Amino acid sequence: MFFKDSYDVVVVGGGPSGSTAARYAARNGANVLLVEKRQEIGSPVRCGEGVSMEIFKHVDIRPDPSWFVNQVTGARIFGPSGKFILIDAKNAGDEVGAVIERDAFDKYLATEAARDGAEIATKTSVVSLLKDGGEISGVRVRRMGEESDISARLVIGADGFESQVARWAGFNTNLKTRDTTSNLQYRMTNLDLDPRFTDFYIGSAAPGGYVWIFPKSGEVANVGIGLLLSRIKGASEAKDYLDAFIEKDERFRDASIMETVSGGVSVSAPLDKVIADRIMLVGDAARMIDPLTGGGISNGVIAGKVCGEVAAGAVKEGDCSEEYLQRYEKGWRELLEEKLYRDYMAKEKLVTLDDEALDKLIEVMSEVPLENLSTKEILTAIRTKYPELVKEFEDLI
């Protein structure tokens, strides 16, 4: 199928954020093209495939058996000594999530966008932004070796962690090594797991990050590690740490690896500004990933909806200026910003703790009934038993 040479909105990137932005822009009356460089939406998967249930509250998404494979009842966070806290749905509500099939999930979101009227171009790369008198006026794409120009009143950069759209548009997306993690993950089978829980291991087993086990069933899980770049010498260390973890754990004794994936994740605060005249950024491109967990699907989808709605409004009003697009900036920040900053500060503090301090933290948290789990509640609880541990955390409380 061939696309036209002019649209109201061009969305760059067919991940969860881009498909959701495209969907809500089209649903609200805009003429939308969603451009994805990969030949297949959602594949290959580079993701632990864990999501919080929060997205279902904000966005019109119905869990579909094709991708909603395991709703867990709790998350277990293990300290270095092996002691853990269980964060269950009663205490953490929608933060306790589900394990999905990411390729099918991404296809589901793109299908919803198409149903609402967005056109989709796969195997098509955006290679630059078009500018007219200094103003963004569309994108240049490469498809089957040929380049062509597509004009657009508004461009949405949803092109992920390594966003080129953001750089071309002049946003400062530089990341410090202490705000970036190197990740490696195995999709494993023949395991012996309790599929009711997602497991997280913190401490020296994963410097500045954690090991995760996200089960799809008792037998199959994503087992991965994220390490802060500033705490390791090279990306290859992720494999050493992950293999060492797996070797020690009986549940992996007869396991086989079906797939290996790797990739970077930002654990920074969000960009100060994600809009300019005729352009908006969303999802990983805007650094909306949660800095504590490294999870970005839910935030990208939640912000994607606001982004799409504002895009349609801007087109309808004939005003795609930065001033109009402030509606998006305000909207997504109201929903996500406070938690992103709090989690960023929590991450900054947590990475300074040694194994002994982390064990104390887990110990206290396991003793306190956490009725309403939040960073603030956790820190207040810790202050009672180990005041010296939270001395540095006062500003978070």
Ligand SMILES: Cc1cc2nc3c(=O)[nH]c(=O)nc-3n(C[C@H](O)[C@H](O)[C@H](O)COP(=O)(O)OP(=O)(O)OC[C@H]3O[C@@H](n4cnc5c(N)ncnc54)[C@H](O)[C@@H]3O)c2cc1C
């Ligand atoms: C190993 C690993 C494990 C992770 N585990 C989890 C997890 O369990 N839970 C979670 O919530 N998050 C996880 N994440 C993060 C999560 O994958 C991202 O936050 C999420 O994919 C963000 O969605 P997005 O739509 O913003 O970007 P992406 O999903 O990265 O989508 C961007 C899309 O843009 C396309 N694109 C890029 N450049 C161009 C271009 N020039 N032209 C056209 N198309 C382009 C790409 O091909 C891609 O499809 C993990 C990340 C990694 C690396």
